Amino acid sequence: MRLDKFLKVSRIIKRRTVANEACDGGRVSVNGKTAKAGLDVKVGDIIEIAFGNNTTRVEVLSVQESVRKEDAGSMYKSL
Numbered sequence: 606m607r608l609d610k611f612l613k614v615s616r617i618i619k620r621r622t623v624a625n626e627a628c629d630g631g632r633v634s635v636n637g638k639t640a641k642a643g644l645d646v647k648v649g650d651i652i653e654i655a656f657g658n659n660t661t662r663v664e665v666l667s668v669q670e671s672v673r674k675e676d677a678g679s680m681y682k683s684l
Contacts (some may be wrong), residue, residue: 606668608635608652609642614672615680617654617663627654651684 606614612624612633627633628642632655635644646652650665662684672680 606646606670607642608633608640608644608646611646611665611668611680612652612654614669614677616674616677617652617661617681632656652681 609621609624609628612618612627613621618624618627624633625642628640628644631639633640634653635646635650637651637653640652646665646668648665648668652663652665654661654663663681664684665680666682667680669680
């Protein structure tokens with residue numbers, strides 16, 4: 606699954622366009638490398654997102670095309 610779509614489906618970022626802009630702006634890295642929006646996300650990847658002064662780190666636990674709002678948190682684990 607594409608990185609921008611994963612961020613949207615898992616509800617880490619609310620809109621896919623915002624996720625795409627964050628990736629293109631160099632604020633998202635996967636496994637320590639700056640990532641583009643089209644990068645394939647796999648289970649076990651570590652995603653770092655810079656939101657202003659805050660940095661969010663999550664580990665991918667599952668990759669699903671669609672998920673209910675209540676179950677979105679089960680797709681990742683905060684580090």
